[in-house]
Structures are given as structure tokens and as C-alpha cells.
Amino acid sequence: AYNANPMSMRAALRNFAELEVEGARWLVLGGMKELGAAEREEHRGLGTVVAEGPWRGVVCVGEMGGWIADAIADAGWRDERLIRCDSNEAAAQALKGRLRGGDAVLLKASRAVRLEEVAAVMKQVLEGRS
Secondary structure, eight states: OOOOOHHHHHHHHHHHHHSOOSSOEEEEEOOOOSOGGGHHHHHHHHHHHHHTSOOSEEEEEHHHHHHHHHHHHHTTOOSTTEEEESSHHHHHHHHHTTOOTTOEEEEEOOGGGOTHHHHHHHHHHHTTOO
16 A cells, blocks of 8 residues: 555556455555546556456545546446445445455555555454454
8 A cells, every 4th residue: 555556556456366365355446646647547547457357346545546436337337346435434434344254455555545544444343443
């Protein structure tokens, strides 16, 4: 969750898709900062790639995450697997009732998005404190 650009996002997705996981794979994605005039196009391009992956669900956070979600929806995702959230707290709450034992979650966005907040809330949930 500490660095994101179009190349690193795609590499992380490829690696995560190939990772042996007991349960399902989930993504929590936020914006890639500092892309300039290409930012909307790059986020939508990422969403197109995401839509083809083996994900149980995708949580998109913030405005730029919404651009990713738009492309995923345009690729045909019309169900509860695509979750849009305005905040990291909302993303953590969305995951809270959906994750099962053995599931894996990839959090990826630029540092400014602070997706580590999602991980912190989920850790509390797993430890039974929330």
C-alpha cells in the first residue's frame, strides 16, 4: 500500500493471481497519484485488467478508485463483488462481513491513500477487538 504506478499495480495483480491461496482473493485498490493528464485513463486501464482476474471481490476506494470501478463495471461486473467506498474505514467495514478463513487480500494504492488503515482495522477484527 506504499507505492503505486501503472506498472507496479499490474505486477502486483499478476503476482497475487498466481499466489497459492487457501480461500478467495480480494483486492482493495485506491488511486495512483502523480500521473498527470493520464490519470483517469490509467485508472480505467487498470480496471479493465482487474476485471479479467480471479478475484472474489474488489473494493475500490476514493475518487480515483471509482475510475477503476467504472472500468470494472463496464467490463460486465454487475454484482456484489464490486464495492465502491469513499473512505478506508468504509472499505474495512465492507470487507468485515465478506472475508472468510483462508482468504487473502491485496491492498494497493499510492502512499497518500493510506490503505494501511484498512489493514489495521482488519487486524483488529481478526484479533476479536472490533
